[in-house]
Amino acid sequence: MKMNAFIKTLAALSLGTLALSGLAQETYPNRPITLVVPTSPGGTTDFTARLISESLSKALGQPVVVENKGGASGNIGGQAVATAKPDGYTLLVAYSGYQVGNPHLFKKAPWDPIKDFTPVAFLTKAPQVVVATPSLPVSDLKELTAYAKANPGKLNYASSGNGSIQHIAGELLKQITGTRMAHIPYKGAGPAVQDLMAGQVDLIITTPASVVGQIKGDKLKALGVTSQTRLSALPNVPTTSEQGIKNFNLDSWFALYAPAGTPPDVVKKLNTEINKILARPEIQKKAEDSGTFVEQMTPAQLASFTKKEYDYWGNVIKNASITAE
Structure with missing residues (x-):
């Protein structure tokens, strides 16, 4: 009888432990x-x-x-x-x-x-949007390409860091257009955009959320978007394909x-x-x-x-x- 009682006690304790364990999992998150x-x-x-x-x-x-x-x-x-x-x-x-x-x-x-x-x-x-500082004398990607070729090595572009999509996009744009531009890496898109508005850098290729407000407020110039179709947030900005730049959809x-x-x-x-x-x-x-x-x-x-x-x-x-x- 004592052994049976002992076994029943162990069983009850085991069930209680399992119940507590299940309760602990069910309460996620508790902080x-x-x-x-x-x-x-x-x-x-x-x-x-x-x-x-x-x-x-x-x-x-x-x-x-x-x-x-x-x-x-x-x-x-x-x-x-x-x-x-x-x-x-x-x-x-x-x-x-x-x-x-x-x-x-x-x-x-x-x-x-x-x-x-x-x-x-x-x-x-x-998608990405190609954005320029207001002082840059270009209004679209065709003009950017012409300006970059007429001023080899003069332009630079910012990114949120080495290896970011902005960095990769900038290098791809250089290859596709046959232009030369220097890469300036930052610790995130925020600081890069601040310097772009201040005219410390010439360009950035970044996601619209980082710059849409500044574009609408005429603090930055959008030269093109890398999507297949225009964005509802920037309906007046043509795509890269519309401007004759193929294979630049990112x-x-x-x-x-x-x-x-x-x-x-x-x-x-x-x-x-x-x-x-x-x-x-x-x-x-x-x-x-x-x-x-x-x-x-x-x-x-x-x-x-x-x-x-x-x-x-x-x-x-x-x-x-x-x-x-």
Whole structure:
């Protein structure tokens, strides 16, 4: 009888432990969540993080804090998340130029985009817009090409860092148009755009969200967009194809990743809530007004997409002979 009572007690304790364990998982999150942005404030990565942070906080019942960790072409922020505890409380709002470009640009990248991260949710994508400082005497890409050829080596273009899509786009534009321009890297699109408005640099090729307000306010000049069709946010700006520049269609994208080993139930919960947020008309309009577009994916779809993009941009970078070191 004593043995039977002892067995029953053990069984009850085991069931209680399982119940507590299940309860602990069900209560995620029970403290603040940090969205790490691997750029300075003011760029499209930062915009994307803030596009979802407030709504995600309300959905999860916990503060969702945006933390900017710019520098080293996104490697500082990326490494901070790659080495964080895989519990769903430290997440990376990744920019495609860093996430799938850096491993091909740095001989010793501090993280691997496939092995070190768990895909959570796709967020937004955006074409690029070629933007000039107001003092530059050109109004479109044809005039830019003519001016650059007449003044070889005089022009420069800014980027959010070595190896960013802006950097790659600038090198591709040089190759396609047969022009010479110097590359000036910054620690994020925000500081680069500030210097562009001040006339410290001549051009930047970046996502519309970083510059649409300044373009509409006549503080910057848009010379062309790299999408197949014109943007609703910038309806008067012609595409690169319209201006005779072929094969210059570029999209940046932004997605959420967790450290490798994050529990599947945590990933599923985040993906579900984020996709609900992205489906809201007001969120979609806010994104479109900035020149970006929301898109939804499952974690499995994002994993497949990431690998495909990793391979694609690896080929682009190799063919363009671009390095960050």
